[in-house]
Amino acid sequence: MLSVSNLDVRYGQFRAVQGVSMNIDQGDIVSLIGANGAGKSTLLRAIAGALPIHSGRVSFKQHDVTTTSSSARVKQGLSLVPEGRRLFADMTVEENLLLGTTVKRSGDWSIERIFATFPNLVKRRHAKTGNLSGGEQQATAIGRALMSNPDCLILDEVSLGLSPLVVDQVYASIDSLKDAGTTILLVEQDLERAIRFSHRAICMLEGKIVLDKLTSDTNKEEITHAYFGLQQSKHQEASQ
Template sequence: MLSVSNLDVRYGQFRAVQGVSMEIAKGDVVSLIGANGAGKSTLLRAIAGALPIHSGRLLFKQQEITNTSSSSRVQQGLSLVPEGRRLFSDMTVEENLLLGSTVKRSGDWNIERIFSTFPNLVKRRHAKTGNLSGGEQQATAIGRALMSNPDFLILDEVSLGLSPLVVNQVYDSMESLKDAGTTILLVEQDLERAMRFSKRTICMLEGRVVLDKLTSDTNKEEITQAYFGLHQSSKQEVS
């Protein structure tokens, strides 16, 4: 469904993403992990069209999207839940959700289904999102993305700043998306949570992909070594 080939993304002369390649098939659930500054959020934003690509290629559903707008990518079925949620705080939950349907695509997601999926939002329907709890804001942000009926959902730091109880509630809702066959790519700092939720785990280090494996074939030690670059350190010492 998504093909990323030799992708470079830069901030000035700084290469935040360096030669990243990956293939994500329809129905895949992939966790993207790595330390702060590894390039994860930059990669997600570039895939979603929120950042320009310096070099490389993006294909979505076998169509070239390397230089297309973010709205065009939403129209094709790719939607991002950004880090920090980025809701309109002076607008209500319902108004924020309706913004997600600005780009029209056919599908089963509508505002009532969002409230069914996230029942904690029902009583907050007419509340301004600036007055919501972190969990309610995250549910609203995910709901807004679902309103465009995406085939491919990207979630950046979905559990950041949330209590363990709220994280469980958010992931319970996301399990239904996974079971429905939605393709999901998410950034997650909680390694154990990421490995339980995903079919594949991709680890980035200093802008590069250093591990890409089925989660079932990956152990915690291997993840830790990739996360902290221990393999690279060992090779440097040997050389």
């Protein structure tokens, strides 16, 4: 469904993403992990069309979308929930959700289904999002993306700044998307949750992919080593 080939993304002369290639099949749940500054959010934003690509290729549902706009990618079924939620604080929950229909595709997602998926939002329907808790804001941001009826949902730092209890509630709601067959690519800092929640874990280090494995075949130690670059360090020491 989603294919990235030899992708390079730069900020000036700095290569934030370096030659990244990966494939995600329909229905896959993939966690993108790595330390701060590894290039995870940059990669997600480039895939979604929110950042220009220096070189390489992005394909979605066998269509080359490398140079298409983010709105065109949404029309094809690719939606991003950005880091920091990016809600309009002076608008209500309902108004923010309706913004997700600006680019509308056929499907079953509606405001009422969003409220059924995130019941904590029901009583906050007419509240301004600037007055919501972090968990309520995250639910609203996810709901806004779902309103476009995506085939692939990209979630950037879904648990950032949330208490463990609220994170559990958010993930419980996301579980329903898994059951519906939605393809999900998410950034997750919690390694144990990434292993438990996903079919695959992709680990980035210094702008490159250093591990891409089924979580059922990968233990926590292997992921931790890739996360902190320990395997790379051992190889470098052995070659000296």
